[in-house]
Amino acid sequence: MYRNNTCGALRASQINSEVTLSGWVHKIRDKGFMVWVDLRDRYGITQLVFDQDRTSAQLLEEAKALGRETVIQIKGQVIERASKNPNIPTGDIEVLVQELKILNESILPPFTIEDETDGGEDIRMKYRYLDIRRNPVKNNLMFRHKVTMEVRKYLSNQEFIEVETPYLIKSTPEGARDFLVPSRMNEGQFYALPQSPQTFKQLLMVGGMDKYFQIVKCFRDEDLRADRQPEFTQIDCEMAFVGQEDILNEFEGLTKHLLKEVHGIDSDDFPRMTYDDAMRLYGNDKPDIRFDMQFGELNPVAQHKDFNVFNSAELVVGISVPGGASYTRKEIDKLVDWVKRPQVGAKGMVYVKCNEDGTYKSSVDKFYDQDDLAKWAEVTNAKAGDLICVLSGNTNETRTQLSALRMELAERLGLRKSDEFAPLWVIDFPLLELDEETGTYHAMHHPFTSPKPGQLELLETNPGDVKANAYDLVLNGNEIGGGSIRIHDKEIQATMFKHLGFTPEEAKEQFGFLMDAFQYGAPPHGGIAFGLDRLVAILGGQETIRDFIAFPKNNSGRDVMIDAPASIDNEQLKELHLKLDL
Amino acid sequence: MYRNNTCGALRASQINSEVTLSGWVHKIRDKGFMVWVDLRDRYGITQLVFDQDRTSAQLLEEAKALGRETVIQIKGQVIERASKNPNIPTGDIEVLVQELKILNESILPPFTIEDETDGGEDIRMKYRYLDIRRNPVKNNLMFRHKVTMEVRKYLSNQEFIEVETPYLIKSTPEGARDFLVPSRMNEGQFYALPQSPQTFKQLLMVGGMDKYFQIVKCFRDEDLRADRQPEFTQIDCEMAFVGQEDILNEFEGLTKHLLKEVHGIDSDDFPRMTYDDAMRLYGNDKPDIRFDMQFGELNPVAQHKDFNVFNSAELVVGISVPGGASYTRKEIDKLVDWVKRPQVGAKGMVYVKCNEDGTYKSSVDKFYDQDDLAKWAEVTNAKAGDLICVLSGNTNETRTQLSALRMELAERLGLRKSDEFAPLWVIDFPLLELDEETGTYHAMHHPFTSPKPGQLELLETNPGDVKANAYDLVLNGNEIGGGSIRIHDKEIQATMFKHLGFTPEEAKEQFGFLMDAFQYGAPPHGGIAFGLDRLVAILGGQETIRDFIAFPKNNSGRDVMIDAPASIDNEQLKELHLKLDL
Known part of the structure; x- marks a missing residue:
């Protein structure tokens, strides 16, 4: 029997019990006269203690020599922990070790087995079996x-x-x-x-x-x-x-x-929501509705003025960015650059600041007066303090571009909350x-x-x-x-x-x-x-x-851990009545 | 809404309810003035009734025209059944149909959709989707x-x-x-x-x-x-x-x-049981222990007499067949033929009848006396009325042969009960x-x-x-x-x-x-x-x-329903960098 408890099981009520645990050496703290080992398994972590007063000298030395990720089995007594750790369920106790057996050694892992590891994506995929030991995975x-x-x-x-x-x-x-x-x-x-x-x-x-x-x-x-x-x-x-x-x-x-x-x-x-509405209101057939920022179609209120970019566009469409009126000129320029990136592909962006005093300041003040811009605010549901971002062009493309902008802004504004559904x-x-x-x-x-x-x-x-x-x-x-x-x-x-x-x-x-x-x-x-x-x-x-x-493939469809796909024997090809044609 | 009840749901407590059911026409009984239809779905069968007193003439005619396996939807009233059918859960009721809608027609299925069908294995596999409609599948x-x-x-x-x-x-x-x-x-x-x-x-x-x-x-x-x-x-x-x-x-x-x-x-x-014991006692590493008939190894009691077949054998081994002493000479000859079939491969079989009066009659009486045979009976645990079957030869082969005989006899004797585990x-x-x-x-x-x-x-x-x-x-x-x-x-x-x-x-x-x-x-x-x-x-x-x-393949690894595997386009082969090599 390798254990009678897991490393996540022991509580204060088990103080004085004799227990057998097995697991991996997660961490060691060596104070010379005392050694603490965090023993880890799927279920949690239990602190083991070895000290010169209560443990044999030999056992203390063995503990000091343990390497990270070594697999060990211990027998010992559950005791109350001097300095409790409220962050883990076993934090009230520790186990005073009486017997220690090494079940398997480990060489140094290629990255640290911690919640925050020092290993990059590639190395973690190659050693996915070690990555899986980490809590997040x-x-x-x-x-x-x-x-x-x-x-x-x-x-x-x-x-x-x-x-x-x-x-x-x-x-x-x-x-x-x-x-x-x-x-x-x-x-x-x-x-x-x-x-x-x-x-x-x-x-x-x-x-x-x-x-x-x-x-x-x-x-x-x-x-x-x-x-x-x-x-x-x-x-x-x-x-x-x-x-x-x-x-x-x-x-x-x-x-x-x-x-x-x-x-x-x-x-x-x-x-x-119908597909047509989703496209119209979010430019997207899978809208994220954790936040508003619905599209407002501005053709009726923005066309037939002297602004030719809009007049010649199939669609003029905007969204209101909560609190965006406070963006600096530089921040707004950066936003314009963002929508002009090849991945988004807009030719430009018109914006309107809805000032707190009820006035509007836009990049197209030459063509539109305050009444015009007030109508834009109404259509895009913009309030004082918001920023209206407007794109125009071919309907499908413009919707896709504005949808990308909407998601980007929501991300920046923290509106895509991971605990909201x-x-x-x-x-x-x-x-x-x-x-x-x-x-x-x-x-x-x-x-x-x-x-x-x-x-x-x-x-x-x-x-x-x-x-x-x-x-x-x-x-x-x-x-x-x-x-x-x-x-x-x-x-x-x-x-x-x-x-x-x-x-x-x-x-x-x-x-x-x-x-x-x-x-x-x-x-x-x-x-x-x-x-x-x-x-x-x-x-x-x-x-x-x-x-x-558990075992994903990379972007070339390869499993880098087992190194698949791989070449096969000619014998196998022949059995399948095939020849390579490279 | 296609239904508010399944065809397995209705009971006497629902008498007088108005219900909507959908399903397949399982059977029709046409008495001229009355028509009964068994309507079937995954959950069961409900009897529908149409009659000239309570149903419109047109509806009655439509019911008469229904073909087997047609998909229909009906509305009607749950009524008490005149002659109850205790064999099905809905047997207390029937549904007097008021509306009938054909949802989809069916041509004549290639075999009958019944528990006992007239369709052979091949045709049922080709039309597996129809086979699945049958209760056993x-x-x-x-x-x-x-x-x-x-x-x-x-x-x-x-x-x-x-x-x-x-x-x-x-x-x-x-x-x-x-x-x-x-x-x-x-x-x-x-x-x-x-x-x-x-x-x-x-x-x-x-x-x-x-x-x-x-x-x-x-x-x-x-x-x-x-x-x-x-x-x-x-x-x-x-x-x-x-x-x-x-x-x-x-x-x-x-x-x-x-x-x-x-x-x-x-x-x-x-x-x-250890593997060695399983081989020794049953000649098999997966013995069926729903019944006894353990092997008895007879080398000590059957060798060193004048019977050379046994003397030269690596293993002499027998089983006792309950009640087998009553087998006729002809039945025993057939058993000998059975073990000599190429699929079993024994060269012959020695038998001993354990008569009710305590005497023994064997096929090797020339070589063994009553005391010898009593020992055989002891080793094989045979009682009065049983038959001992003995095979000999190379250990592995003889065990395999006797194991086959043991299973065959148990099958014939009804000892392999399907409800016993x-x-x-x-x-x-x-x-x-x-x-x-x-x-x-x-x-x-x-x-x-x-x-x-x-x-x-x-x-x-x-x-x-x-x-x-x-x-x-x-x-x-x-x-x-x-x-x-x-x-x-x-x-x-x-x-x-x-x-x-x-x-x-x-x-x-x-x-x-x-x-x-x-x-x-x-x-x-x-x-x-x-x-x-x-x-x-x-x-x-x-x-x-x-x-x-649900969709098994045949012995050539083919799915005969979808006709796979199949040829592919040259284009597909080329993309895979392959050529056929036939």
Whole structure:
């Protein structure tokens, strides 16, 4: 038996007990006649004490010789601590050591195993098993487990059934690029790893499973942007005999449950906003509504004056920055520089200071009088002391730019509080998205998404205007889930494939089994999928998903710890009927 | 709203309620003036009634026209049923239909959606989404969910943390063949899909996670034997600061919990048996102990007479078949034929009838007298009325043959009861296994398994005799879990790799990151993994794992429903820097 207590367990009530503990040497303080060792395990830290009065000389020497991260087992007596440490749960006691056994030595770790480490990202990833010993990483992983368990408990109590769908499936041209798996037994053929279990969950609905979920790894072979992983985890859900309202209610319930269990927060019903409103008011389909700063569209009050920049713009739009009137000229110039950075891309920024005395001072005083600017303040909801920032240009680009500015300012103003949670349903997404390069439409969500009732006809005439029964759940400016009501009618699905540019042969080749299945009584159905990595990060008050993944990959898709991917034997290639083509 | 009740919900207490139901038309009985429809969903069946007195003529006609598996929605009134059906929970009521809406049509399914279907295995797999509508399949999937949830709840309550380990890892030559995943971003390199998260869970122990579990898909590219799947699910567990006893206790607790939650069974402590005893007493390392029929080794009492077959045999071994003395000559001849089948491979069988009058009649009366045979009966624990079956030859082969005969006879005698559960720990497995083809030893469990204390020296002289801290959990003659205490000492691990034929370079190349990790204070640790597919099947009283997998693959590793694996585009191959080599 290596221990009868963990390093987080002992309290004052156990004083005088004989205990056996095991763990890692976290820190040593050597005062010559006394040595204190912080012994660490997953559960906490317990202070061990060795001294020349109560410990054998040999034991004291052994303690002095201990290195950090050595694994030891000790037996000893719980005693009251002279100087209590109120910062840790075991701070009332220490253990006077009677026996010490070294279970395993450690060489010097490449970075310190402390909450604030001296190790950079790269070295911590290479030695991720040491990084995991640090509280911030360990706690994130434990938090992830807690969230995941709560998801499963909630859905299970709601009669959802977790069904495992296959990982070795078939490649489809739709969506992102697949990871492929060559088949040895079926020469020249390949499996694909799933980008999501989409078709399988729909087949489960055809199969009458009714309420399905699965927490499942998904795979996308994309060029990795910051904080994207080639493998990621989804909470995948689907229900039959439901409309959009049923799904929104069900998963609002789940999200409320998580906020309650994880943070003790009782949530009001989640607000809902159409996609069009989200774009208009926040320039973004995943607005962070922890703070206001809604967009005010200024075309009616800013155009048809002599300011040509605005007159020629498709959109003139502003936001009010709380307290921004006090910014110096230099600070404002810096803001203008910020929006002109290539990453944001604005050509310039007009500003209006709303002075405390009710007057306005703007960068366009030449063109606009106080009455004009008062109207701007009204539209952007600016009060005395605020600053109005105005961008103009092409509608889509300008919205994106102002949205970036809004988030940046909120960050600077401390309005994006990590312990505040503002969920929001964004609904009525467009069915199709125009690919500006090719001029063709593709599915915004995926090709199985149902258009809103009565809008099917629009597909022929105004495809970009067709709205879908599609929705996203947004939390603190991040999309944490998204889904749709699916098409369950074979004819409508065939029409959709046609509009997405599939020939009937291609549709049959790729989705034949789904089209076949729809002939045998497919129920109305719909679902949602949550990105678990992001959900956990946001609930944990952070935004970097990598910090919530035990063994993440870097931006080149490499696992630097195990050094994968790697070369393989020629023998293996041959068995797979493949040759390298470099 | 598609429904306010499911098809399994309504009871007599709801008589007179107005309800809305949705589901599939399961069966129709048309009596002309009345039509009954069984409406089915995941939750059950509700009888709908249409009749000419209480239903409009048009509605009655619509009901008559309904085809099987059509998806409908109805509104109606719950009424008392004239002839109650005690076999279903909704059998006291029926619903008098007032409105009927067809939600989706169905063409004729390729097999009947009934508990006993007319569809063969192949067609049911091709249309698995229809097969899943059938109770036996649906119930198996729901049972799997229940077992899985109970596993997670139990382990979570025991402070285990579920940690997700990566799916895109590195190929290792150890064990079975890997599935490989070509990397697009890292030219000419490959990921491998994990055969198990073995090294990652050990790294989590080095990382101080202490109690880890994961329910996770694993992959093996093996030629598929019956009832093996290329992707399968493991309950993967690891603990730090534990010895074998701790692990056995922890997971005996889990298994007892499952038997209790799933079948209401209170289990005694599980018996334990050494590997050597299991082989000696049952000829098998996963004995089914729901019944006795232990082997009796007859060498001392059957050799050194004039029967040369036995005299020249390494092992003479028998079992007693309860009631077998009444078998006719013809029945016994058939049994002899059975053991001589190539699948079993015995050269012959000697038998002894233990007559009710205390005398014996054997096939070798020429060589053995009544006293000799009485001794055989004693050794095999045969009583009056039993039949002793004796095989002889090379020890390993003879044990395997007699074990097959024991299972076959138990099956015939109805001793393998599907509602009886007999768990057993088999312990003290050999560390190494001789590959008779190459004459080399390889790890019986895996190369990280710890030899028993003090046996390391034996590795040099008698490698086959070294026992490991390795154990299997056996349930009803099936291995449902297996694990070991791992090596946590870098030096011992290096010694093991050497004995397994790795050069230091190969060991470093393949397991360098694990060896590196062991330098930084690896705690003593060990674990176990359960095959979830099999565990669920056995707990469900069945043995075919395919029946408990939603979308299984066939023996060629194909998913016949989606037709995978499949050819891919040349473009895709090119992106992966590969050429076919057929």
